[in-house]
Amino acid sequence: MEHNDILQQLKDKLLKSKSQVIIVPQKFVFVDNGIYDFNNVTNFFDWSISDIHVEIDLSKCTTTNYQAISIIILYAWKLKSQKCRVVFKESSDVNGASELFRRLGGRGLFTVFTHDKINFKGDKYKPLFAVRNPHDFKKVIEAADSYTQDFNVEFTKTLRYVLSELLYNTLEHGKSFYKFGKKDYLIPSICQFTWYARRNELQFIIGDAGIGIKKHLEQSYPGQESDQRAILKAMEPQVSGTFSVTDIYSQKNNAGIGLFLSTNIIRRLNADMHILSGSGVVHISPRDITSSEIETPWPGTIVVVTLKLDSNVEIEFLHKMMQEFRESALKEQKKADKVESEDSFYMEIRNYFGSYAEDKEAAIKFRDTKLFIQVKAGKRVVINFEGVESAPHSFLSALFASPIKSVGMPAYKQFKFINANSEIRETIDFILDENTD
Missing domain, CATH: 3.30.565.10 (Histidine kinase-like ATPase, C-terminal domain)
Known part of the structure; x- marks a missing residue:
């Protein structure tokens, strides 16, 4: 062979x-x-x-x-x-x-x-x-x-x-x-x-x-x-x-x-x-x-x-149907926006801590004087990371770990993190997991 x-x-x-x-x-x-x-x-x-x-x-x-x-x-x-x-x-x-x-x-x-x-x-x-x-x-x-x-x-x-x-x-x-x-x-x-x-x-x-x-x-x-x-x-x-x-x-x-x-x-x-x-x-x-x-x-x-x-x-004409649905959507969105503005706390990380959010002491101060108040009031917390290049674990943990731990599993609904890059997002997910057992 x-x-x-x-x-x-x-x-x-x-x-x-x-x-x-x-x-x-x-x-x-x-x-x-x-x-x-x-x-x-x-x-x-x-x-x-x-x-x-x-x-x-x-x-x-x-x-x-x-x-x-x-x-x-x-x-x-x-x-x-x-x-x-x-x-x-x-x-x-x-x-x-x-x-x-x-x-x-x-x-x-x-x-x-x-x-x-x-x-x-x-x-x-x-x-x-x-x-x-x-x-x-x-x-x-x-x-x-x-x-x-x-x-x-x-x-x-x-x-x-x-x-x-x-x-x-x-x-x-x-x-x-x-x-x-x-x-x-x-x-x-x-x-x-x-x-x-x-x-x-x-x-x-x-x-x-x-x-x-x-x-x-x-x-x-x-x-x-x-x-x-x-x-x-x-x-x-x-x-x-x-x-x-x-x-x-x-x-x-x-x-x-x-x-x-x-x-x-x-x-x-x-x-x-x-x-x-x-x-x-x-x-x-x-x-x-x-x-x-x-x-x-x-x-x-x-x-x-x-x-x-x-x-x-x-x-019916498509444009007429679309107009009707868009008007319905707009009314629904306005209603949601009103509720959100009354029941939400919005913050941009860059405005408070800059593009390189690394100041742990500043994070603790903001957490104790502002963030905890909003969380305890039951408000939905929306955190925008747009324009933030980096934020180490120590900073993010100082800012969010205790507030998240204070509400437990509902934190997944109460906190919303947007526009975070992959590294920041991964760290936040870890903090959420660690503090919602």
Whole structure:
């Protein structure tokens, strides 16, 4: 036997000893008998796998849909970013997961993953897109427009608006990176459309494997109780645009009410939207908004929308609808601002202690003469670190440790730290953990 053959056999044995087969269940759908149950799908995923050979077996799955298969592709990308070698096992059946995988262009998933100018080549009526940049954004919008080209112009504009906001969110806030060599690479988001001609229904899913709404939101609104509460919080006016370490609204490129407007428009369109992030699910329907919990958390965010395409639908002008929602948002925000101004204490660290906040004695004096008074009065304390280059642990502990300890766990709600750089933020988190046992 040749030397190369022996090496290949050894390599194959080693690979087999470090491998895992993941079998997609026979029934793999979000909706079962008209009822949404995301556990049917999310319980399949194991996010802890890394640095092994993984075979995803599609051959046993006979009941599924395009949305469910598209997030398996997203999962495969995530495993790849965790140094796994991922392969798919397919059957030759003309129905089931294997066929849907092929129709979506799934066999090219790793080419799409590593080449940001290449996208999926699949069924034109069931297209799947990797969403990474403005070019991909444009392609998705063009695909959506093609489904409603014979419809009321306002209907098309309204659907385009909702889709644009959701795509913007995943591009801006759903980013997830992996390191290969010395470079960081982006794990794309996905968007998939399915048009059911007989039902005259359009379904689309937008998903990412980022860090999820709760962790994003806690950069500006720390101490969220749960993933459900974080999703509901993100739907409030002037909140949905804050999922970023930097203040994206300082460039005036978003009004901060994108998700608020989108969810209200979805209800007006008589459509259904599910937002899944972490272990939380929020369902927005024409009748109400409900939340629930899933057993296996999804690391990023998934949005699923189901929309009846009715060419005779009566829809008011988009600008009129937007004006109504914006006025509602403004009233709600003014009310919240009034409560906040009465019940909050706001301070900028730089104004009191400079860009290099290091004076421990000054911190103790401020704590004892001002901060403790506000905390004991039950006020919400908002601390702005904008422009602060550094603040050592001794300074931060002198300023915040005792006030935090005095209120215990409620400190996560009572104290809000904004615009802190990563080192300061990490120190503050440590102080919070240390003083809220």
